[in-house]
Amino acid sequence: MRIGVPKERLALETRAAATPKTVEQLLKLGFSVAVESGAGKLASFDDEAFVQAGAEIVSGDDVWQSDVILKVNAPDDEEILLLNPGTTLISFIWPAQNPQLMEKLAARNINVMAMDSVPRISRAQSLDALSSMANIAGYRAIVEAAHEFGRFFTGQITAAGKVPPAKVMVIGAGVAGLAAIGAANSLGAIVRAFDTRPEVKEQVQSMGAEFLELDFKEEAGSGDGYAKVMSEAFIKAEMALFAAQAKDVDIIVTTALIPGKPAPKLITREMVDSMKSGSVVVDLASQNGGNCEYTVPGQVVTTANGVKIIG
Structure with missing residues (x-):
């Protein structure tokens, strides 16, 4: 054969x-x-x-x-x-x-x-090409973000003064998200992460990141290791969280995907417009519609306020 x-x-x-x-x-x-x-x-x-x-x-x-x-x-x-x-x-x-x-x-x-x-079970782990690619994508997201950001990730203290560490928010703590958290943390950034599944909190914290939580109770797991579509009330609460974080962080990495559906829009144009000039958004869901409203697959888009979106 x-x-x-x-x-x-x-x-x-x-x-x-x-x-x-x-x-x-x-x-x-x-x-x-x-x-x-x-x-x-x-x-x-x-x-x-x-x-x-x-x-x-x-x-x-x-x-x-x-x-x-x-x-x-x-x-x-x-x-x-x-x-x-x-x-x-x-x-x-x-x-x-x-x-x-x-x-x-x-x-x-x-x-x-x-x-x-391929199902996410132990027997099929050696065939899980999707997770292998996601691990690479998460690491690469931070490399690309660092290149476009143009500043130190880690804090610096010099004779001329202090440079604060970069603040990174990762949305989605799956394989790609955890890889991004690990890479950003290793470069000295302050890392925060959000996921609709509260059971991943321990994994996020073990990687050295802060786990962002909502004061909202809703089961988010789908039983197969992936997230499910959440209620309108939950989505409204998480969007408010993202809007507040967007004004503070320097880099956002989005990895949110829902099997069988287009990627959810989590970062609106208004959120990007509120970010600091020089900030970077890396959209790892760009090929599935994107998590950011500014995303263009395969392109780097620079907004009027100087934010770069990597699709």
Whole structure:
């Protein structure tokens, strides 16, 4: 059975669905692996590295003749037509958000394994690609924020005076949020975090952050490790909290997602307009609609008052 790894076509995508190391592992299991030429270039894996691992470098047309296709992103319309009936596609798919995509794949008789739908249970932990990506995204969010912020995260005391530490608020204490908290704390920032699930308070505090709480009782867990849609009264209370925090903090990182639904709008234009000039908002939910009303996916937007929003 041959596994094919095509080049990702999505703009700004730098990931590859396989590495030379994973190619070696697949070969040991008895598969043959075909990698499209240049598929790993943006991930710093050249064709020669894949060849040395035992893969065959093929053209863009040939790779789609494989029995199994590994991709990072869901296929576009052109790629769907390249899939042979009966092919198995393993990729991030987001079935609930993409019903039309599922219909097109079903019409082509494609077997689909949606990596974003892997359950968050111990048995499936090694397959939880979504959490792995979220961990990287949370860390990267702080790196990007630090670059755009242009000031120290940690406080400084010099002969010329004092520089206060940056204040960071992280919304959502899932895998991405906890990674962002850890990275910001390690850089010396004052970190605060909010999550609708009170059970994550201990995790947030163990990472060195303050857990922001509402004087409001409502069950937020959905039983699968994700948050659920909250009541209007709860949302009103949390929005008031975010509005107050926006005036005080320097950096906001949003990670809020609800499975099967667009990302909730948590940071309004009015909140951003109230932030200090030079502040930064990093929206990790930008590809799902964004948590900030100013967000443009894949772009850095600078508002009239000098706040940068990284989509």
